[in-house]
Amino acid sequence: xxxxxxxxxLTLPVGAFxxxxxxxxxxxxxxxxxxGYAALAEATQxxxxxxxxxxxxxxxxxxxxxxxxxxxxxxxxxLRFGPSEVDxxxxxxxxxxxxxxxxxxxxxxxxxxxxxxxxxxxxxAETSVAGRxxxxxxxxxxxxxxxxxxxxxxxxxxxxxxxxxxxxxxSAINADWEVYAANLTSPGETSPYRSENEAMQxxxxxxxxxxxxxxETRLGRPMGTFDRPRPKRxxxxxxxxxxxxxxxxxxxxxxxxxxxxxxxxxxxxxxxxAFAAAIGRAQSLDDPAFEGVATAQGRFRIEALQQSINxxxxxxxxxxxxxxxxxxxxxxxDGD
Amino acid sequence: MTSRRHFLAGLAAASLAPxxxxxxxxAPDYLAAALFPDGSYRLAGLDPSGDILFSLPxxxxxxxxxxxxxxxxxxxxxxxxxxxAIIIDCATGTQTAQLEAPQGRHFYGHGVxxxxxxxxxxxxxxxxxxxxxxxxxxxxxYRRITEFSSxxxxxxxxxxxxxxxxxxxxxxxxxTHPDTGRAKLNLPIMQPRLTYLDQSGEVLEQVALxxxxxxxxxxxxxxxxxxxxxxxxQWQGDTSQHPPLLGLHRRGDAPKLLSAPxxxxxxxxxxxxxxxxxxxxxxxxITCPRGNALHQFRVSDGQLVGAFPLDDVCGLGxxxxxxxxxxxxxxxxxLTATGAKIAVRSVCQWDNHLVPIRxxx
Numbered sequence: 001x002x003x004x005x006x007x008x009x010l011t012l013p014v015g016a017f018x019x020x021x022x023x024x025x026x027x028x029x030x031x032x033x034x035x036g037y038a039a040l041a042e043a044t045q046x047x048x049x050x051x052x053x054x055x056x057x058x059x060x061x062x063x064x065x066x067x068x069x070x071x072x073x074x075x076x077x078x079l080r081f082g083p084s085e086v087d088x089x090x091x092x093x094x095x096x097x098x099x100x101x102x103x104x105x106x107x108x109x110x111x112x113x114x115x116x117x118x119x120x121x122x123x124x125a126e127t128s129v130a131g132r133x134x135x136x137x138x139x140x141x142x143x144x145x146x147x148x149x150x151x152x153x154x155x156x157x158x159x160x161x162x163x164x165x166x167x168x169x170x171s172a173i174n175a176d177w178e179v180y181a182a183n184l185t186s187p188g189e190t191s192p193y194r195s196e197n198e199a200m201q202x203x204x205x206x207x208x209x210x211x212x213x214x215x216e217t218r219l220g221r222p223m224g225t226f227d228r229p230r231p232k233r234x235x236x237x238x239x240x241x242x243x244x245x246x247x248x249x250x251x252x253x254x255x256x257x258x259x260x261x262x263x264x265x266x267x268x269x270x271x272x273x274a275f276a277a278a279i280g281r282a283q284s285l286d287d288p289a290f291e292g293v294a295t296a297q298g299r300f301r302i303e304a305l306q307q308s309i310n311x312x313x314x315x316x317x318x319x320x321x322x323x324x325x326x327x328x329x330x331x332x333x334d335g336d
Numbered sequence: 337m338t339s340r341r342h343f344l345a346g347l348a349a350a351s352l353a354p355x356x357x358x359x360x361x362x363a364p365d366y367l368a369a370a371l372f373p374d375g376s377y378r379l380a381g382l383d384p385s386g387d388i389l390f391s392l393p394x395x396x397x398x399x400x401x402x403x404x405x406x407x408x409x410x411x412x413x414x415x416x417x418x419x420x421a422i423i424i425d426c427a428t429g430t431q432t433a434q435l436e437a438p439q440g441r442h443f444y445g446h447g448v449x450x451x452x453x454x455x456x457x458x459x460x461x462x463x464x465x466x467x468x469x470x471x472x473x474x475x476x477x478y479r480r481i482t483e484f485s486s487x488x489x490x491x492x493x494x495x496x497x498x499x500x501x502x503x504x505x506x507x508x509x510x511x512t513h514p515d516t517g518r519a520k521l522n523l524p525i526m527q528p529r530l531t532y533l534d535q536s537g538e539v540l541e542q543v544a545l546x547x548x549x550x551x552x553x554x555x556x557x558x559x560x561x562x563x564x565x566x567x568x569x570q571w572q573g574d575t576s577q578h579p580p581l582l583g584l585h586r587r588g589d590a591p592k593l594l595s596a597p598x599x600x601x602x603x604x605x606x607x608x609x610x611x612x613x614x615x616x617x618x619x620x621x622i623t624c625p626r627g628n629a630l631h632q633f634r635v636s637d638g639q640l641v642g643a644f645p646l647d648d649v650c651g652l653g654x655x656x657x658x659x660x661x662x663x664x665x666x667x668x669x670x671l672t673a674t675g676a677k678i679a680v681r682s683v684c685q686w687d688n689h690l691v692p693i694r695x696x697x
Contacts, residue, residue: 099466099522213519334687
């Protein structure tokens with residue numbers, strides 16, 4: 001039996017050729033990942049300070065800081081591996097979709113009970129992820145349901161605790177990435193990625209799952225079905241950021257795709273053309289919260305946007321995947 | 337708790353129980369769904385050597401199947417979020433009825449017949465509520481009789497316990513909605529459960545994993561003749577972690593989780609596809625198509641006894657002479673004392689599950 005176990009450990013990924021991936025890995029880490037998380041850490045610091053200065057939900061400075069920090073999060077929200085996954089940090093930054101309304105429930109419960117957990121960062125970090133992060137903060141700033149609930153002092157302290165928690169999480173991810181980066185740029189024995197190919201595959205997976213999330217969840221949830229559109233399921237609709245998230249994520253994914261295909265100019269050109277088409281469609285939509293899903297014409301245009309993202313997915317999996325030794329097994333990709 | 341005598345009696349009953357209608361027609365030993373070279377999805381009946389006895393078309397990609405206990409009849413399920421299940425006469429290889437999931441429900445791809453054969457139970461999604469349900473169907477008319485809660489979210493595999501009454505359900509914990517395809521909507525708060533229910537839907541026992549493993553989706557099941565339940569899991573958490581993918585549970589006890597030594601475990605990419613006990617019940621195996629491996633464990637002490645490299649292996653069934661497996665590359669093979677042997681290379685790509693018709697599991 002020993003021999004068989006040994007044989008398994010010698011099995012190599014199918015289709016993997018010895019290629020020098022280091023330039024792409026180094027470039028993606030240094031120009032795509034690290035600046036993205038650094039920007040988020042900085043913007044969330046501004047957000048925490050703004051909330052400390054003025055916690056009024058109508059405060060222009062607070063709302064502007066919220067938008068900038070949320071933009072920076074969406075632009076890296078496809079990088080869901082390593083430091084973002086420690087202690088559910090990414091989920092604590094962005095709990096969405098919220099299919100069962102846990103965020104309003106968590107907020108109502110915190111405010112009604114005047115939960116003292118908001119007085120300490122450590123205690124607040126132990127509370128439900130549904131009551132933390134950008135989506136919980138959005139409801140405190142933009143949902144009339146929470147503008148009058150409980151005492152003004154508690155609501156203010158809650159907004160400040162949320163902003164600080166967001167900043168602590170973003171800073172922790174950023175700090176960990178400074179260390180984690182070497183795993184991608186120096187794969188091998190001491191890295192979770194044993195080869196440059198495995199490191200490339202992690203980044204490719206981020207591209208594919210990012211596209212999938214934007215097409216199927218960011219667009220698919222509000223679209224619902226023709227007979228039953230769900231505009232109230234649009235992401236961050238209260239602050240009218242739904243379409244903005246699609247555009248931001250496509251822009252970020254276009255940058256990632258360009259870097260990953262840098263050594264295959266033909267594929268890079270195909271991908272870039274498809275991204276340009278999708279981003280063009282997003283920019284021509286004048287429907288920030290996807291309310292148009294409820295009308296035939298609005299729906300048609302959002303469906304076209306979704307299709308254009310699916311076109312990118314098709315190119316990525318047909319052209320880019322095979323260059324990275326992605327084994328398209330019938331069952332291994334099934335997920336069932 | 338179970339006496340050795342009871343255990344042996346159970347084993348004998350399971351392996352010797354006549355499949356009355358089946359035996360008369362030269363029935364297949366296994367059923368499996370597959371993608372054929374012409375692009376069609378079909379359900380196939382296999383003989384012990386892996387040869388295809390019959391195949392018939394499915395409306396879309398299939399997943400698992402269940403055999404009627406004494407009619408030469410089987411039900412094949414759509415892959416989630418499909419809404420069809422078809423009833424097949426295995427003597428003729430023809431479709432005799434088609435089930436449609438009711439409004440607001442879809443199938444998950446698994447189901448089980450009652451021991452007397454009068455009822456079919458199906459795992460389904462009440463997707464507006466985001467809750468699992470068990471559909472109950474009459475097997476004369478194949479009309480729906482009722483449904484009840486599965487006791488969790490995302491019920492996937494389901495088996496009948498050896499008492500012939502209790503259902504055991506793998507509530508995977510993952511919420512999905514057809515509007516968003518197969519997107520997972522609740523990972524940070526998912527709570528997989530192994531749930532025991534009676535056939536009226538009363539929850540008899542709920543088994544949870546330790547808090548740190550709440551993202552380990554319990555998906556597929558095997559039941560030994562003495563009531564020991566094996567469950568295979570799919571990790572939805574951070575890919576740098578390599579938690580156990582196989583668990584054993586006996587009613588009333590805490591679950592026991594089995595893992596290979598680290599060097600083997602990290603190859604699996606957190607994903608097990610199918611699970612089965614050996615015919616003698618002394619070993620349990622999982623297939624791992626992402627890690628291209630089949631892992632076999634000794635039940636008595638939970639130790640890995642073999643890790644077999646097999647490309648895209650997923651279907652797994654108990655066989656009288658060792659585990660039978662299928663792969664997405666078309667292989668039907670058998671695990672013997674001397675290793676994994678390829679019996680046949682079929683022209684099709686075998687889908688997730690291999691369903692034994694006569695064996696105990």
